[in-house]
Amino acid sequence: MTNKTLIEEMKARVFAANLALPDAGLVKLTWGNVSEINREAGVIVIKPSGIPYNVMRVQDMVVTDLSGKLLEEGGLRPSSDLATHVELYKAFKEMNSVVHTHSKNAVTWAQAGREIPAYGTTHADTFYGVVPCTRQLTAAEVASAYELETGKVIVETFIDSGIDPLAVPGVLVYGHGPFTWGTTPQKAVENSVVLDEIAEMACVTEVVNTRVLPIPQYLLDKHFFRKHGINAYYGQK
Amino acid sequence: MTNKTLIEEMKARVFAANLALPDAGLVKLTWGNVSEINREAGVIVIKPSGIPYNVMRVQDMVVTDLSGKLLEEGGLRPSSDLATHVELYKAFKEMNSVVHTHSKNAVTWAQAGREIPAYGTTHADTFYGVVPCTRQLTAAEVASAYELETGKVIVETFIDSGIDPLAVPGVLVYGHGPFTWGTTPQKAVENSVVLDEIAEMACVTEVVNTRVLPIPQYLLDKHFFRKHGINAYYGQK
Amino acid sequence: MTNKTLIEEMKARVFAANLALPDAGLVKLTWGNVSEINREAGVIVIKPSGIPYNVMRVQDMVVTDLSGKLLEEGGLRPSSDLATHVELYKAFKEMNSVVHTHSKNAVTWAQAGREIPAYGTTHADTFYGVVPCTRQLTAAEVASAYELETGKVIVETFIDSGIDPLAVPGVLVYGHGPFTWGTTPQKAVENSVVLDEIAEMACVTEVVNTRVLPIPQYLLDKHFFRKHGINAYYGQK
Amino acid sequence: MTNKTLIEEMKARVFAANLALPDAGLVKLTWGNVSEINREAGVIVIKPSGIPYNVMRVQDMVVTDLSGKLLEEGGLRPSSDLATHVELYKAFKEMNSVVHTHSKNAVTWAQAGREIPAYGTTHADTFYGVVPCTRQLTAAEVASAYELETGKVIVETFIDSGIDPLAVPGVLVYGHGPFTWGTTPQKAVENSVVLDEIAEMACVTEVVNTRVLPIPQYLLDKHFFRKHGINAYYGQK
Numbered sequence: 001m002t003n004k005t006l007i008e009e010m011k012a013r014v015f016a017a018n019l020a021l022p023d024a025g026l027v028k029l030t031w032g033n034v035s036e037i038n039r040e041a042g043v044i045v046i047k048p049s050g051i052p053y054n055v056m057r058v059q060d061m062v063v064t065d066l067s068g069k070l071l072e073e074g075g076l077r078p079s080s081d082l083a084t085h086v087e088l089y090k091a092f093k094e095m096n097s098v099v100h101t102h103s104k105n106a107v108t109w110a111q112a113g114r115e116i117p118a119y120g121t122t123h124a125d126t127f128y129g130v131v132p133c134t135r136q137l138t139a140a141e142v143a144s145a146y147e148l149e150t151g152k153v154i155v156e157t158f159i160d161s162g163i164d165p166l167a168v169p170g171v172l173v174y175g176h177g178p179f180t181w182g183t184t185p186q187k188a189v190e191n192s193v194v195l196d197e198i199a200e201m202a203c204v205t206e207v208v209n210t211r212v213l214p215i216p217q218y219l220l221d222k223h224f225f226r227k228h229g230i231n232a233y234y235g236q237k
Numbered sequence: 238m239t240n241k242t243l244i245e246e247m248k249a250r251v252f253a254a255n256l257a258l259p260d261a262g263l264v265k266l267t268w269g270n271v272s273e274i275n276r277e278a279g280v281i282v283i284k285p286s287g288i289p290y291n292v293m294r295v296q297d298m299v300v301t302d303l304s305g306k307l308l309e310e311g312g313l314r315p316s317s318d319l320a321t322h323v324e325l326y327k328a329f330k331e332m333n334s335v336v337h338t339h340s341k342n343a344v345t346w347a348q349a350g351r352e353i354p355a356y357g358t359t360h361a362d363t364f365y366g367v368v369p370c371t372r373q374l375t376a377a378e379v380a381s382a383y384e385l386e387t388g389k390v391i392v393e394t395f396i397d398s399g400i401d402p403l404a405v406p407g408v409l410v411y412g413h414g415p416f417t418w419g420t421t422p423q424k425a426v427e428n429s430v431v432l433d434e435i436a437e438m439a440c441v442t443e444v445v446n447t448r449v450l451p452i453p454q455y456l457l458d459k460h461f462f463r464k465h466g467i468n469a470y471y472g473q474k
Numbered sequence: 475m476t477n478k479t480l481i482e483e484m485k486a487r488v489f490a491a492n493l494a495l496p497d498a499g500l501v502k503l504t505w506g507n508v509s510e511i512n513r514e515a516g517v518i519v520i521k522p523s524g525i526p527y528n529v530m531r532v533q534d535m536v537v538t539d540l541s542g543k544l545l546e547e548g549g550l551r552p553s554s555d556l557a558t559h560v561e562l563y564k565a566f567k568e569m570n571s572v573v574h575t576h577s578k579n580a581v582t583w584a585q586a587g588r589e590i591p592a593y594g595t596t597h598a599d600t601f602y603g604v605v606p607c608t609r610q611l612t613a614a615e616v617a618s619a620y621e622l623e624t625g626k627v628i629v630e631t632f633i634d635s636g637i638d639p640l641a642v643p644g645v646l647v648y649g650h651g652p653f654t655w656g657t658t659p660q661k662a663v664e665n666s667v668v669l670d671e672i673a674e675m676a677c678v679t680e681v682v683n684t685r686v687l688p689i690p691q692y693l694l695d696k697h698f699f700r701k702h703g704i705n706a707y708y709g710q711k
Numbered sequence: 712m713t714n715k716t717l718i719e720e721m722k723a724r725v726f727a728a729n730l731a732l733p734d735a736g737l738v739k740l741t742w743g744n745v746s747e748i749n750r751e752a753g754v755i756v757i758k759p760s761g762i763p764y765n766v767m768r769v770q771d772m773v774v775t776d777l778s779g780k781l782l783e784e785g786g787l788r789p790s791s792d793l794a795t796h797v798e799l800y801k802a803f804k805e806m807n808s809v810v811h812t813h814s815k816n817a818v819t820w821a822q823a824g825r826e827i828p829a830y831g832t833t834h835a836d837t838f839y840g841v842v843p844c845t846r847q848l849t850a851a852e853v854a855s856a857y858e859l860e861t862g863k864v865i866v867e868t869f870i871d872s873g874i875d876p877l878a879v880p881g882v883l884v885y886g887h888g889p890f891t892w893g894t895t896p897q898k899a900v901e902n903s904v905v906l907d908e909i910a911e912m913a914c915v916t917e918v919v920n921t922r923v924l925p926i927p928q929y930l931l932d933k934h935f936f937r938k939h940g941i942n943a944y945y946g947q948k
Contacts (some may be wrong), residue, residue, distance in 0.1 A: 439585075
């Protein structure tokens with residue numbers, strides 16, 4: 001496949017994934033962005049900044065190199081969150097797509113500064129344990145290179161906690177909102193859908209039972225590995 | 238009717254009932270599954286595992302015998318929850334269809350580990366008393382035959398509590414989510430719709446009045462038997 | 475106008491108003507019913523019992539006399555709540571249409587057994603003061619003539635509290651749900667829309683401020699009489 | 712451009728913005744209104760009072776002078792909130808459009824009588840600090856010139872608090888609901904969308920963490936000025 005064909009295909013996937021966000025009720029106005037990386041071809045494709053979804057076209061997707069430098073002349077400005085995406089791709093080699101939204105329920109946990117406990121199997125089917133929340137960025141971090149530091153604090157959160165970002169494909173940035181990722185843009189979007197759903201479920205669960213406990217580890221194991229890894233038996237072969 | 242015609246008709250009903258779940262807002266992604274049993278013909282028809290609703294076809298429905306063994310060569314894998322359905326059909330001879338969802342509000346009560354009290358006539362019209370929540374499965378149960386044991390713990394819940402599964406056509410599996418049933422797939426889906434609705438109503442009712450009490454038995458009797466049994470007078474003859 | 479033409483027009487209005495309920499998100503399945511009365515012609519037209527909205531036809535509307543006795547041979551059974559409607563029409567001569575739903579938010583206040591306080595002008599624009607909640611029906615009342623007694627306890631609630639049913643065109647029946655009314659089926663449906671909206675707003679308002687107080691009487695007066703009565707100036711002449 | 716062409720264009724924008732409100736789920740029935748001002752031409756265009764959205768036509772928009780006096784003979788009555796719009800335009804010379812809704816979540820904060828704290832970057836992207844809530848109007852203010860006084864109390868709220876209405880393009884009127892504004896009707900509507908969204912997020916955030924704190928000033932600065940002012944870098948050039 002030529003590089004040009006490959007980029008066209010990436011643009012098509014990234015475009016479709018971006019449109020899937022308002023369709024799923026996860027973004028309003030121009031909020032949210034999806035990117036895809038191809039490390040071998042050395043390109044990242046990402047949503048342009050601030051373009052309304054109803055006028056955005058597939059050719060508006062922005063192409064950069066692996067450091068986030070624009071590769072196409074005359075193209076639009078990339079999402080202002082590009083540097084966060086780049087930082088995540090550098091740190092986590094297995095993720096090929098990153099999604100950022102301000103989806104309502106995930107945002108409320110990010111604003112509350114709390115990790116989301118694994119209260120049920122809906123959570124366990126996609127996230128193998130708590131969905132972590134980063135620490136708050138410092139004034140110096142925000143002032144220097146905000147979007148880059150947002151990426152760094154996400155990476156730090158996974159390293160410090162020992163959580164595997166492939167087993168927990170999402171995070172809450174303190175006071176901000178969720179990022180999710182996956183092997184494809186579609187998978188990364190699905191993880192955003194699930195994250196918002198379990199965020200709402202977890203909140204209401206605590207209203208229904210103020211002393212609720214997370215599910216036991218053996219049930220978390222069962223559901224996650226029913227869907228992931230070599231012993232998975234959910235879905236078709 | 239030949240067995241083949243009968244199976245085609247079951248597939249059509251099961252397919253339609255599965256599609257009704259996302260239409261009713263009860264499932265996201267590939268969550269949820271509906272099955273139908275015909276004990277005389279010795280067949281169960283159930284949704285295939287992990288197929289997106291927008292590409293799923295009527296011929297993709299999976300046919301098994303009464304023990305859950307596949308009857309059609311080259312068919313898709315059945316829902317991973319098949320063993321739970323089989324167990325329920327074995328124990329409760331009057332139910333012809335089972336539905337499982339991760340509908341948001343019913344899940345929150347399952348995650349909270351609480352039965353849903355009968356706070357009003359919306360509840361009483363369909364569920365004759367509390368909608369029970371199972372105990373938590375043990376590590377041994379989850380490790381040995383998870384889906385089968387899920388069915389067993391549901392049956393145990395009804396036997397131990399003395400609740401009649403025909404009068405209360407639904408249950409919450411602890412930390413997981415709801416199962417409902419009925420005489421037809423359509424009826425079983427309707428019971429899932431009602432269960433999610435009353436789950437949300439019950440939660441908000443407790444917010445509006447933290448000391449709310451269930452409705453009295455005579456009102457529960459009145460509304461349930463207005464719609465069910467030989468003295469029912471709701472609907473057309 | 476002949477009586478036949480008049481009834482056809484009533485059927486059209488009652489049919490449209492019934493369909494407006496699921497469109498407005500106020501009813502699921504076959505819940506909810508609308509009726510209209512014409513006292514001079516001596517007829518009530520009401521929704522048939524238990525017919526799904528998507529197959530219900532205008533000619534299925536049921537015609538009764540002012541006491542609820544069926545006037546058309548071969549017609550469908552009327553809504554099981556007919557006796558409640560009849561009782562309200564008997565007591566309140568100025569209402570020409572009654573609506574009953576199990577709309578989610580209004581039901582939660584009915585289940586909570588609480589009247590809805592007037593927390594804002596959205597409430598005051600339609601309801602001149604608290605929306606009352608009836609007392610609970612006794613076992614004897616439920617056993618004898620449930621739907622009739624439901625009407626009676628609504629009437630009792632307005633008489634005992636001194637609330638004017640024209641100024642507060644709705645009520646919550648304890649443990650059950652809302653009834654609203656108006657001069658036309660469309661107006662009565664609109665009052666159901668408003669009642670559910672203010673029920674949700676009131677609940678969330680109490681979450682945001684656990685010590686919230688109702689708006690002062692002068693603001694209630696201003697907003698209600700801006701829209702109602704001889705000094706109203708909202709809308710077109 | 713002739714004055715007539717200018718007014719036609721204003722009507723088109725105001726009409727479209729009014730229709731955008733129910734589309735965005737911000738208004739029910741005939742609630743809500745949008746206006747636009749052109750100070751040089753000396754005209755305000757505003758929604759007519761009480762016309763259902765589905766029958767409202769572009770030519771129904773009402774044209775007034777800068778004091779709110781009708782300019783077109785035979786036109787419809789203007790929104791009953793016109794005097795509030797006029798008062799805001801007089802006080803704040805940089806706003807060209809005002810929007811009023813009874814959107815559910817913003818109303819709950821207005822009814823609760825609380826300003827909305829800046830709990831996250833979704834808030835900070837549009838509102839540079841708390842969204843204030845006015846004091847309650849006095850009986851005398853409500854009795855004398857209610858809609859005018861509503862405008863005055865909004866102006867007073869910004870003056871007394873020192874909040875810049877361009878940096879915080881919205882307010883909650885105590886016991887009533889939100890007003891937002893902007894340089895165009897579209898922008899003013901977008902601000903209503905954001906205000907309702909952050910109102911809901913803030914409420915749920917407090918449920919998830921009862922001791923949540925607002926985001927630090929440096930994060931508020933970063934996000935607001937990423938999108939506004941001479942150093943903004945969000946969106947396209």
